[in-house]
Amino acid sequence: MNEQTLFLVALSFVYFAKAFQGSYMKSSVTQIERRFDIPSTFIGVIDGSFEIGNLLVIAFVSYFGAKLHRPRLIGAGCLIMAVGSFCTALPHFFQGPYKYETTITQSSEKNLTHTMLPCQKSCEKAAGSSLWAYVFLGNMLRGIGETPVMPLGLSYLDDFSQEENTALYLACIQTVGIIGPMFGFLLGSFCARLYVDIGAVDLDVIAINHKDSRWVGAWWLGFLVTGAVMLLAGIPFWFLPKSLPKQESKNSKKAVNGTQGEQDFLPSLKRLFSDSVYILIICTSLVAVSGFIGMITFKPKFMEQTYGQSSSKAIFMIGIMNLPAVALGIITGGFVMKRFKLSILGAARVSVTTSLVSFCLLLTQYFLQCRNAQVAGLTVSYEGLPEVSYEPETLLAQCNTECSCSLKHWDPVCASNGITYANPCLAGCQTATGFGKDMVFHNCTCIGEVPILPTNMSATLGQCSRSEDCDKMFKFYMAISVLGAFVSACGATPGYIVLLRSISSDLKSLALGMQTLIVRTLGGIPPPIYFGALIDQACLKWGTKRCGGRGACRLYDTDAFRSRFLGLIYGLYALSYVLWALLYKRLVQRHKKKAAEPEAVNQEGNDDSSKNTQDETGQEPEKETNI
Known part of the structure; x- marks a missing residue:
């Protein structure tokens, strides 16, 4: 294998590895939120730390990168990304065993009396410790390490490759990179089904399963895997030379590069931002990317809360269905561009049309709804009537007022009438039999309040399953989601061509760099934060830390969740289409x-x-006569 081929293979593998890392981080958001008992707003800040890392070094890489040993800089970036993944996993080894929120003492048979959990001065600090800072730092290190990969890798490739081969090499690299997110989400699904302390605790005594909102999967395990893959991906770059001989010299190309290098930065920047087309492209990309980042960050949670799917299944469905559709759409868009040899206006028309069609498909998702999970005192009354309440006092009823029940703790039980109660005490249960996941609660007085006959007065651990109609609705949702992902991806390549063909050749590199900087900064950091803040407002029942204090959300008002989540996406995408119209x-x-x-x-x-x-x-x- 010659050095050119080695570099091409190595860069393709790095593209795969960084996409693998990034998608696994997205798939682990829910598990990290539950493990550290933090709201969605805060998890949005942690998720945005990747772009913060990018910003810290992008100026250095842009200015000095081309003058230094580019392969070794890429190798160093891979090393930093690997360290970032390992750093993200560190809290697991410092925190000790995960103790999920519960008020139940495990025994084979007992009478139930309500007892508050023991409170110590240090327990609140331990439960809400600052170890999440390692996750923030690790994600930021990944952003720092990723910065030199694309600009230096592509410029190094373009320097030695023949002009007619560059497009083919880029296509190969991007095709391999597309596979990364699929593997990342599949790994995320696998780890989400494994208990966080697997190998360290007896799983038989764990009274929750992977469908429970208190369940935390082995989120840390995937970061060790992605870190090892990235560490391996960076090795070849340490053995490549600073530059490689050009396959075929192009004098005209050298002339352009030379002219570009001699330009002053500020005059070029002024020329670039004096171009109204470029300004509109930036604004359109920024708004569209903001909607996409917010959607992909909280899409697994949306599927979990709206359709009653487990976190692991939601992540699995995205990895096995949505992402392959995106890859196929990108390839299809490139084929259409080449087959019909579209001009810049043709590319713009394709991009706008596919975006509008996918938007129409996205609009239909609003009507693919399931009713709220039936939880007494939160989404239904104790008589079984629909009644959404954000007030904890509604958890009390005549059937449980004398039980001195805690209104804070979430320890759901499913009654024989199909209604979930926030904990056995609030269900009025008096005795229990069994052990672990097999515990059954008896003589639950509140169950008899629902006028459904015949019924018994028992309940089992865990939240009741959603109706079969909800499963059917989820299948419709996935079908429309996959089709929309494919159609939207068909416009990705034409949209990129619009940018490339709208800018003067001497300003192209600067234009791409500035677009990446602006879109990553404003489209990558704020959206997870304000999406998370809006989602938090739909929380009906917050979890409780070991000694008080609000933890992660356990139950959402799905109607409010859907309206806020999809409504914000609709608003951002609609604005992007207005900007597209002005751009066209x-x-x-x-x-x-x-x-x-x-x-x-x-x-x-x-x-x-x-x-x-x-x-x-x-x-x-x-x-x-010119010949």
Whole structure:
């Protein structure tokens, strides 16, 4: 294997590895939120730390990167990304065993009396410890390490490859990179089904399963895997030379590069941002990316809360269905561009059309709803009537007022009437039999409040399953989601072509760099935060830390969740289409202007030639022949 092939293979593997890492982080958001007992707003801050890391070094990499040993910088970036993954997993080894929220003492048979959990001064600090800072730092290190990969890798590749081969090499690299997210989400699904302390505790005494909102999967395990893969991916770059011989010299290309290097930065930046088309492209990309980042960050939680799916299944469905559809859509969009040889206006039309079709499909998701999970005192009354309440006092009823029940703790039980109660005490249960996941509660007085006959007065651990109609609705949702992902991805390549063909060749590198900087900063950091803040407002029941204090949300009002989550996405995407309309109008005006310029020049040339057909001697001058 020659050095050019080695670099191509190594860079492809790095693209796979960094996509593998990033998608696993997205798939682990829910598990991290539960493990550290933090709200969605805060998890949005942690998720945005990747882009913060990018910002810290992007200026250094952009200015000095090309002057230094580019392969070794990429290798160093891979090492930093690997360290970031390992750092993210560190809290698991410092925190000790996970103690989920419960008020139940395990025994084979007992009478139930309500007891508050023991409270110590240090327990609140232990439960809400600052070890999440390692996750924040690790994600930021990944952002720092990822910065040199794309600009330095692609410039190094372009320097040695033939001009006609560059597009093929890029396609190969991006195709391999597309596979990364699929593996990342599949790994996330696998780890979410494993208990967080697997191998360290007896799973028989764990009274919850992977469908419970208190369940925490082995989130840390995947970061060790992705870190090892990234560490392996960076090894070849330490053995590559600073530069490679060009496969075929292109003088014209060197001339362009030389001109670009001699330009002053500030005048070039002023020229770039004086271009209204570029400004509109930036704004359109920023708004669209904001909607996409917010959607992909909380999509597993949306599927879990709206359709009653487990976190692991939601992540698995995204990895096995949505992401392959995206990959196929990107390839299809590239094929359409090549097959029909579309101009910039044609590419814009394809991009706008696919975006609008996918938006219409996204709109239909709003109507694919399931009713709220039936939880007494939160989504239904103790008589079984629909009644959404955000007030904890509604958890009390005549059937449980004398039990001195805690209103804070979430320890759900499923009654024989199909209604979930927040804990056995609130269900009025008096005795229990069994052990672990097999515990059964008896003589539950509140169950008899629901006018459903015949029924018994028992309940089992865990939240009641959603109706079969909800499972059918989830299948419709997935079908529309996959189709929408494919159609939307078909417009990705044409949209990128619009950017490339709208900018002067001498400003292209600067334009791409500035677009990446702006979109990653404003489209990558704030959306997870304000999406999370909006989602938190739909929480009906917050978890409780070991000694008080609000933890992660256990139950959402699914109607409010859907309205806020999808409504914000709809608003951002609708704004992006308004900007697309303005951009397309400006592109048409520019196209007409350019088309009119040659005609004016030709007309002016004809007028001049008619006036000067003879020289001072009265003879027609000789014409030059260009071969």
